[in-house]
Amino acid sequence: MNAQQIADGTWAHLWTPGGWGQTNTGLIVDDGAASMVIDTVWDTGRADAIASENRSLTRRSPVTDVVNTHSDGDHWWGNDTVPSDARIITSAASLHAMKEETPPSGVHLFASLGALAGRLPGPVGATGTYMDRVRGGATFPRTSPRLPNHTFDVTERIDVGTRAVQLRYLGPAHTAGDLIAHVPDVGVVFSGDLLFIGSTPILWHGPLSNWIDALDHLLALDAAVYVPGHGPLCGADEIRAVREYWTWVDDAGRRHFDAGVEYAYAARNMMQSRDFQPYQAWGSPERLVLTMSTLYRLWKGEPAAPPTLLRRARAFADAGALLRTMESR
Numbered sequence: 001m002n003a004q005q006i007a008d009g010t011w012a013h014l015w016t017p018g019g020w021g022q023t024n025t026g027l028i029v030d031d032g033a034a035s036m037v038i039d040t041v042w043d044t045g046r047a048d049a050i051a052s053e054n055r056s057l058t059r060r061s062p063v064t065d066v067v068n069t070h071s072d073g074d075h076w077w078g079n080d081t082v083p084s085d086a087r088i089i090t091s092a093a094s095l096h097a098m099k100e101e102t103p104p105s106g107v108h109l110f111a112s113l114g115a116l117a118g119r120l121p122g123p124v125g126a127t128g129t130y131m132d133r134v135r136g137g138a139t140f141p142r143t144s145p146r147l148p149n150h151t152f153d154v155t156e157r158i159d160v161g162t163r164a165v166q167l168r169y170l171g172p173a174h175t176a177g178d179l180i181a182h183v184p185d186v187g188v189v190f191s192g193d194l195l196f197i198g199s200t201p202i203l204w205h206g207p208l209s210n211w212i213d214a215l216d217h218l219l220a221l222d223a224a225v226y227v228p229g230h231g232p233l234c235g236a237d238e239i240r241a242v243r244e245y246w247t248w249v250d251d252a253g254r255r256h257f258d259a260g261v262e263y264a265y266a267a268r269n270m271m272q273s274r275d276f277q278p279y280q281a282w283g284s285p286e287r288l289v290l291t292m293s294t295l296y297r298l299w300k301g302e303p304a305a306p307p308t309l310l311r312r313a314r315a316f317a318d319a320g321a322l323l324r325t326m327e328s329r
């Protein structure tokens with residue numbers, strides 16, 4: 001693995017192809033002054049490798065700030081690998097959500113049981129197999145990682161030496177706390193999971209309209225390069241494709257909801273429609289069923305719910321069952 005320089009004093013650690021847990025991270029350096037790290041990954045081996053590469057890139061410019069783009073563990077469970085005197089920043093909504101997340105040890109136990117249960121037929125086996133797929137062979141930290149110690153509500157400008165980094169909260173959308181980091185001097189935006197490129201985005205929280213607005217905000221920034229949370233570097237065309245996916249899911253999903261079709265069946269039906277063709281090559285297409293469970297909840301007028309382990313497990317059961325029917329077709 002090598003850090004890829006994407007602009008002057010700006011690096012990305014891209015983890016291809018960008019599936020479950022394969023999170024991209026970033027580094028912004030003002031040479032001779034200071035540096036900022038964007039996101040830390042949950043796999044301990046990968047987190048250590050990134051930290052050691054960052055140490056060699058920041059020898060003259062110590063890491064003063066770390067940003068976590070949101071509360072999913074694959075974006076902050078490596079926080080113990082950044083210098084202990086660095087400030088860790090996230091949105092207030094994201095910090096709140098992090099405190100509600102199941103700690104890595106709990107997810108580890110759950111995923112390990114899932115791996116065993118995966119050998120069973122039926123829904124228990126489907127859930128187990130799917131949870132094991134989500135962990136993707138990662139080794140989680142043994143203890144709960146350091147939480148951020150600095151938050152902001154909507155926007156905050158952080159000075160990394162003489163370079164300005166503009167943080168902006170654009171959630172709730174993918175999760176409660178989604179934020180982006182815009183580096184205007186080089187035209188780079190780190191979008192967190194508001195962008196999945198080449199794999200299917202997941203709506204855990206919503207509302208979906210906020211996500212579409214966030215994509216419009218990303219486009220309006222007119223950056224030279226966008227670093228997605230997962231997948232390769234991208235530009236405006238790829239962002240528009242994500243926007244089209246969400247517009248389609250919103251329309252087609254709502255039609256199924258209004259017709260009283262159960263959400264997992266609706267997801268399967270949508271994936272078999274002609275309109276799905278532009279998105280069928282994206283990784284993990286079955287994530288549509290996770291999104292549909294969130295959308296149905298919101299359309300019923302229920303409040304957005306945090307993606308607790310129980311809720312994720314239920315959604316993973318649906319996704320696992322959907323995959324088994326797709327693979328046996």
Ligand SMILES: [Zn+2]
Pocket residue numbers: 021023072074075193229230
């Ligand atoms: Zn992620």
